[in-house]
Amino acid sequence: xxxxxxxxRGLAYAYPDGHQALFGVDLHVHRGERVALxxxxxxxxxxxxxxxxxxxxxxxxxxxxxxxxxxxxxxxxIRRRVGVVFQDPDDQLFLGTVRADVAFGPANLGLRGAxxxxxxxxxLEQVGMEEYVDRPxxxxxxxxxxxxxxxxxxxxxxxxxxxxxxxxxxxxxxRRELADILRxxxxxxxxxxxxxPYALELCPRxxxxxxxxVVADGSTYDVLTDDALMRAHRLELPFGxxxxxxxxxxxxxxxxxxxxxxxxxxxxxx
Amino acid sequence: xxxxxxxKLHFHxxxxxxxxxxxxxxxxxxxxxxxxxxxxxxxYALFAAYAVLLGVVIGVSRVPPTxxxxxxxxxxxxxxxxxLLPFVATGPQTEVLGIGVSQHGLEAGIALLVKGTLGVLASxxxxxxxxxxxxxxxxxxxRVPQQLVQIxxxxxxxxxxxxxxxxxxxxxxxxxxxxxxxxRHWPVLARSAGALFIRSYERGERVHxxxxxxxxxxxxxxxxxxxxxxxx
Numbered sequence: 001x002x003x004x005x006x007x008x009r010g011l012a013y014a015y016p017d018g019h020q021a022l023f024g025v026d027l028h029v030h031r032g033e034r035v036a037l038x039x040x041x042x043x044x045x046x047x048x049x050x051x052x053x054x055x056x057x058x059x060x061x062x063x064x065x066x067x068x069x070x071x072x073x074x075x076x077x078i079r080r081r082v083g084v085v086f087q088d089p090d091d092q093l094f095l096g097t098v099r100a101d102v103a104f105g106p107a108n109l110g111l112r113g114a115x116x117x118x119x120x121x122x123x124l125e126q127v128g129m130e131e132y133v134d135r136p137x138x139x140x141x142x143x144x145x146x147x148x149x150x151x152x153x154x155x156x157x158x159x160x161x162x163x164x165x166x167x168x169x170x171x172x173x174x175r176r177e178l179a180d181i182l183r184x185x186x187x188x189x190x191x192x193x194x195x196x197p198y199a200l201e202l203c204p205r206x207x208x209x210x211x212x213x214v215v216a217d218g219s220t221y222d223v224l225t226d227d228a229l230m231r232a233h234r235l236e237l238p239f240g241x242x243x244x245x246x247x248x249x250x251x252x253x254x255x256x257x258x259x260x261x262x263x264x265x266x267x268x269x270x
Numbered sequence: 271x272x273x274x275x276x277x278k279l280h281f282h283x284x285x286x287x288x289x290x291x292x293x294x295x296x297x298x299x300x301x302x303x304x305x306x307x308x309x310x311x312x313x314y315a316l317f318a319a320y321a322v323l324l325g326v327v328i329g330v331s332r333v334p335p336t337x338x339x340x341x342x343x344x345x346x347x348x349x350x351x352x353x354l355l356p357f358v359a360t361g362p363q364t365e366v367l368g369i370g371v372s373q374h375g376l377e378a379g380i381a382l383l384v385k386g387t388l389g390v391l392a393s394x395x396x397x398x399x400x401x402x403x404x405x406x407x408x409x410x411x412x413r414v415p416q417q418l419v420q421i422x423x424x425x426x427x428x429x430x431x432x433x434x435x436x437x438x439x440x441x442x443x444x445x446x447x448x449x450x451x452x453x454r455h456w457p458v459l460a461r462s463a464g465a466l467f468i469r470s471y472e473r474g475e476r477v478h479x480x481x482x483x484x485x486x487x488x489x490x491x492x493x494x495x496x497x498x499x500x501x502x
Contacts, residue, residue, distance in 0.1 A: 053483050076485055084483040090431050091476040096403045096423060105484035107491030136403070138430050156484060 004028040010061035021047040023212040034189040036199035039209035040234035053082040083158030089145035093137035105156040123155035143174030160188040167195045279397035287331035292408025311381030355379035402426040
């Protein structure tokens with residue numbers, strides 16, 4: 001098989017205070033996949049995410065992005081390849097205008113002038129926010145800020161988009177709009193989430209992280225219908241939601257992306 | 271362009287004062303302040319002239335004078351100090367309304383009050399007629415060091431966020447029956463302030479992480495990405 005976009009092997013990490021968060025994590029994500037990273041609070045999901053772009057350095061084990069190992073020497077390229085969208089858009093959007101914020105990443109990559117402007121506008125078009133380009137981010141609604149936060153990372157043309165709780169605090173309409181956007185993007189996605197229906201809707205594959213190790217890796221449908229596994233790792237479906245009877249979303253928007261997926265694992269909805 | 275409901279100190283408008291380039295306004299304010307401070311304190315005619323000049327600028331800007339006057343409350347600590355001066359200063363005594371006060375203290379107090387008020391009013395006029403973003407661009411054009419401008423930009427950006435957090439903490443406190451009516455309640459306020467500080471500090475760390483994740487290496491990318499400097 002081709003080089004995985006994300007290749008994590010035996011990753012272990014302990015925080016400086018001695019608290020160990022990861023105990024040997026193995027994870028491979030291939031091009032075009034959309035993978036959900038599930039797990040209870042404190043499972044080490046955020047710690048794992050911070051290793052993917054080299055914010056934290058592995059205590060043991062390796063992380064490689066498209067064959068390039070995550071280490072100090074090529075952090076700049078790693079951070080171009082891995083786009084992390086953090087949970088709170090107010091953490092991500094820190095400049096005075098949407099334009100400046102979206103331009104921040106690509107400008108750090110050395111883009112200037114017309115090229116930079118094109119990148120910015122294209123990224124904003126991808127999330128449907130192009131008309132807000134000259135607005136200050138703090139005047140936008142929360143859902144709009146979340147979308148701009150996604151654009152700030154898309155503007156760097158990452159190989160993998162890592163989203164931390166993308167649906168948190170969104171109203172149902174914004175949540176659906178974001179799902180449509182994510183489906184329309186031609187990019188590999190790793191999505192950390194507690195929103196299990198969202199995972200089922202968007203990600204054919206799910207990985208469950210619990211107690212600092214990967215305890216399950218399979219089709220989202222199989223994971224969510226494995227009652228014993230779910231109970232053992234404090235995962236719960238929202239009241240009234242049953243993946244067995246959930247209606248799969250009619251295919252649309254993401255046809256080009258779907259054709260890229262090398263492992264169509266979860267087309268076995270009933 | 272902005273959404274027209276920018277900062278609390280900003281009064282939206284399209285007067286010549288609003289449209290004037292921000293860096294010129296900053297320079298004008300600076301010059302005005304220096305001249306006012308340098309004027310001898312008994313030159314009352316000059317102070318009257320300054321006040322008239324300021325009044326004309328405010329008139330042209332069409333910012334309602336009451337709008338500015340309400341915001342001069344920031345001056346209050348100085349006013350208290352100025353009022354105290356005649357009582358605590360030493361030297362020849364004089365009488366005002368039958369109360370013996372220090373001659374020097376009285377003059378110094380009046381001068382402090384007049385100079386302070388002129389400076390505060392002029393600053394408020396600048397704030398009322400200039401969007402914070404434009405002000406930052408103006409400072410940059412005046413070659414104020416990048417780091418300073420960046421710090422101010424962060425402040426402008428996060429003032430509302432931290433203010434909102436403070437507001438939510440207050441609402442949460444009051445929802446549990448708390449109101450700060452007497453000094454016994456101050457420890458609670460102090461702890462809230464501490465919590466707010468920690469939260470802001472942690473947010474700073476998260477913002478930094480998000481910046482690093484987008485390739486930040488300790489230096490802001492060149493001017494191109496500054497708002498208002500590039501683009502249509």
